[in-house]
Amino acid sequence: MPNAPQFPTRSPRRRSVLAAAGAAALGPLAACGSGSDGGGDDGEPRRGGRLRAAFAGGGAGETLDPHRANLFVDAARAKAIFDKLADYGDDMSAEPRLAESWEPAAGLDRWTITLREAVFHDGRPVTAEDVLHSYRRIADPDETFRARADLEPIDLTASRATGERTVEFRLKRPTADFPAVLAAFGAYIVPADTDSFDNPVGSGPFRFRSFTPGRSAVFERFDDHWDGAPHVDEIELTVANEESARVNALLGGQIEYAHELNPATARAHENGGGIRVVRLANSAMQAFVMKTDRPPFDDPRVREAFFLIADREELIDGALSGAGEIGNDLFGKGYQYYAAELPQRTRNVERARQLLREAGAENLEVTLDTSDVAVGFVEAAGIFRDQAAEAGVTIQVRTGSKDSYWSDILDSGTLASYRSGAMPIGTHIAQRLLSDSPTNATQWRHADFDELHRQAQATADEAERTAVYARMQRRLHAEGGFLIWGFADWILGVANHVRGVSETAPANSLNWARFDKVWLA
Template sequence: MMYTLRRIAASKTNGALPAVQPFDLKAMRKVNPHELELPLHYPIADLAPSFVFYPLVIVQDGAKNFKQPVGTGAFMADKFKPGQGSLFKRNPHYWMHGLPYVDEVEIQSIPDPQARLDALVSGQVDAVEQLSYAQAKQHLAQKDIRVLVGNGPQIVPITMSADLKPFDDVRVRQAFRLIADRPALIKGAQFGFGQIGNDLAGKGLKWYASDIPQRHQDIDKAKFLLKQAGHEKLNVTLYSSTAIAGMLESATIFAQQAKKAGVNVQVNNGPPDTYFASKYLKWAFGQTNWPAIPIPNWINESLTQKAFYNETHWHEPSFDKLVLKAQGEQGEAKAKELWHEVQKTLWDKGGYLIWGFTPFLDGVSKKLNGVQPSGFFALGNFDFQHFWLS
């Protein structure tokens, strides 16, 4: 564990780097073979969620060569061909009695979405992840395969930078949130799949402020706020891409909706392979995506002044103090009250337009059993140990 945390902290590119920032690794020490003492730079009452961020994978002490993976999972790595696939065999020493059910799991790399689906329908494979919205809709109706719909807190929001014109005026940010017809965005961009958003991340997760009133489209109020802000005839560029399912579609639909408020939105469709590399974190108006992570983690990674991914250029010292107070509060009721205040601030003044939540859409053969939809990852959260074939 200690080696893993230090290994992550020493990297500039490790995806788990934000997760280890609260830890004082210099003062970390081994207590006994099964315990370590991990001091913090600031109080965190509930530390467990800090370890659920998926890139934070524990590796063996001293491990540097990962060509021969090891672990305590249900399957053992047997073969791996980069760009082609992997073969895993049943672990006879797995600690959960009776599991897994199958002897082998083979994972094939099929980048093309239609080729993936064809392989499933033809019986070449038993399960595929990442069906497109159109594919899921079609095959739900045809009933030739099982379509798994895992509703969860993933988001593909629109971002407005609070320090760049015209979004440095909170009235413009609020107007744009009021322009959004959220049910229409769900229907058009996601073929009706998913759930309506309320400009807050983490629906269904601990601390989510579900009692904050749902925001609805209000074109008259949006026009009023834009007029107040001196932006009656506004022209903006929305940076988008096909990098994420539904991203470009939602941008295009929002641009059409904005015309009702006198706003001209020019959608810039950027290359998917460089979308999160070129102007990301620099544009005034763009799109992003976030997986399912605990609300305190998401806020620390995207909205505090030291956030790694401050996509909305949110710099509020008083907000940072409130976040620190909330995550350090040990009393459940008081902590809930403070996290509510954090989210109400974002709902009132923030730069995220979270119009909806995106589901995981997977396809499985009717012969495959034991797989249940998950809102956190594909194919039942990759719960292969419970899969079995009839």
């Protein structure tokens, strides 16, 4: 799923409910006082107990190899056992993890990373050689590790260890946002001699205890973690593909954390008192992509008309059941570098009609590709079809296979439903909007835009770099191919006695699924 890299699909062929794990695997309700060393109110963490969390899973083929992480449950397991040099904060800016500091050379094409004093679960220190081994493994051209594209700016042949805890990364070109590369999804550090993940050793807050693919994984507190020992003694990450199974297990006290609730479920339980609903805002961009290299969307007037046709509030209410906020045809609302100063686009059907007349596109007919690959896609397509009819545009909705949807719409068709998980704005541009971007679903290719990106990456001053990104976003807002109508909440359900769950972290950012910071009150 190259175009929705942080939001996995769930195949109806894979069914794994909590009951399949067996009562013995779930165990009794975690005792709040187990191993307690004091505390327990909202302001003072309590130590002890087992936290049990349920996610949608990937079946018997699941692995603990962090470089192969693809689904949310993969990411949660990897975050528990391993760590990265950096990770994304709530605004998608890079925050140091195993990297204690990073220093660029004047040309921004060489960066020195100093590692903090951290140890693996077997007591060995995390070293520069471990970092280089991990990155070279990820970059192996014979593999399909997901972070490989993110690490592309690094010349790993020329990069070297300059000390036990220092790495000099040589880059292929100036890269001002290099810390975001260190935070890339799946860029975890493993020991240099790792040849199997059957009994994985990492430097994360939990150490491996047991794993049954497609069923559950159990990890125990690592007391020597560099960021402090977790509050809970253990975590169990259980697979339950059906949302109803996750919710029922939460209501029945079998788990304390249910990942990925749909908006209707959240509304039904939000004020009932049985569970607490947590909404992570700005976690998923919701959009339609217009192919800018082919009729009718090769005419910027047609693209602007479609921007003006969209009733964003209606799309939020109808496709997301109100669980989100409107977009402004720009990725990354609230993230670092976001051009918040641009005026919010509003619906204007008459102006849209005028633009279509000027473009010779009156009575336009177009096919909108969609799929049930993601929540709200089919509903949004139907709503937008009806909105477009008011401007004299006939949209034929075509529902495709969820198994091949993302590859199908990358180069084919003209208009399609789209969404994306959280990532830095610079990463979104690099992966989707440059002439050589690997997942350029809008086919937006402009040499002058590419040059602005190179300029931003060669600009050391953050204020100046922000100004360049603002120029790029003004261009995209005026004539780009992303009709970004909303940003969906990512919804979690937690037991009332669970504390420490972040309510501001987008899915897949540093503070999402931070089970080392959660406790049972």
